Amino acid sequence: MVLAAGRGERLRPLTDHCPKPLVEVGGQTLIEHTLDKLAAAGVEHCVINLNWLGEQIRTHLNAVWRWPMRVTFSEEQGERLETGGGIFKMLDPLGPGPFIVANADVYSDFDLQRLAERARHWSENDAAHLVLVDNPAHHPDGDFGLDRASRLVDQAPRLTFSGLSLLDPGLFEGCQPGRFALAPLLRAAMQSGRISGEHHTGLWTDVGTLERLEQLRQRLGP
Numbered sequence: 001m002v003l004a005a006g007r008g009e010r011l012r013p014l015t016d017h018c019p020k021p022l023v024e025v026g027g028q029t030l031i032e033h034t035l036d037k038l039a040a041a042g043v044e045h046c047v048i049n050l051n052w053l054g055e056q057i058r059t060h061l062n063a064v065w066r067w068p069m070r071v072t073f074s075e076e077q078g079e080r081l082e083t084g085g086g087i088f089k090m091l092d093p094l095g096p097g098p099f100i101v102a103n104a105d106v107y108s109d110f111d112l113q114r115l116a117e118r119a120r121h122w123s124e125n126d127a128a129h130l131v132l133v134d135n136p137a138h139h140p141d142g143d144f145g146l147d148r149a150s151r152l153v154d155q156a157p158r159l160t161f162s163g164l165s166l167l168d169p170g171l172f173e174g175c176q177p178g179r180f181a182l183a184p185l186l187r188a189a190m191q192s193g194r195i196s197g198e199h200h201t202g203l204w205t206d207v208g209t210l211e212r213l214e215q216l217r218q219r220l221g222p
Helices: 028-040 054-064 082-089 113-119 183-191 208-222
Strands: 002-004 045-050 070-073 099-103 106-108 130-131 160-167 195-199 205-207
Touching: 002 028, 002 082, 028 045, 028 054, 028 099, 045 054, 045 208, 054 106, 082 113, 106 160, 113 130, 113 160, 130 183, 183 195, 205 208
Parallel strands: 002 045, 002 099, 045 070, 130 195
Antiparallel strands: 099 160, 106 205, 130 160
16 A cells, blocks of 8 residues: 555645645656555555545556556545545555555665565464664654564664555444544554564655655756
8 A cells, every 4th residue: 555645744835735645756756766665566456545736646557557556536525535545445456465655755775575484484472563664863762672582662762664564454343434544543553563664774865855855866866
């Protein structure tokens, strides 16, 4: 699932007329970079949620579609459902097994094949597997720690959740349709030792501000 419903407030005025997933860097849009990596990992079906200027995203992708996978668009009309609610809405088309989740406004050189391979050896006790990165300047305290068994723990030193993950549908057991965040579900499952993680030390950028966008363009090109 590709999360593409965000408003991109901190990228205004750029995102007043262009949805953040369609911001270009390195010669193509952010969401195209994500779809390239999903296709390279062997993903056969992709769900993309849409809200702010979502029709622009749909129109653009329909015009440039080159990936060997099916796509389903999930329209979030009116109030955005947040990450948890947006994923929960599409659990049926995502299927019964673990699925990759990627933020369309994140650029990374992480190989999503690693998540696809992990899905093939999934334990029924696993609720999620998260990719963590070094804490950026705008998020110095991080989100989760990693113990020696590569399980998430609520203790320092903490790393930052990259927005790339492998989630099991069972993580959403007991949830109801509507708007809700993903983080509380992750933290609850973490307490019972059901979330693993790995530390990615390569390139990763949350393209959340004009300054970070410009830094990424200086590295990859416009």
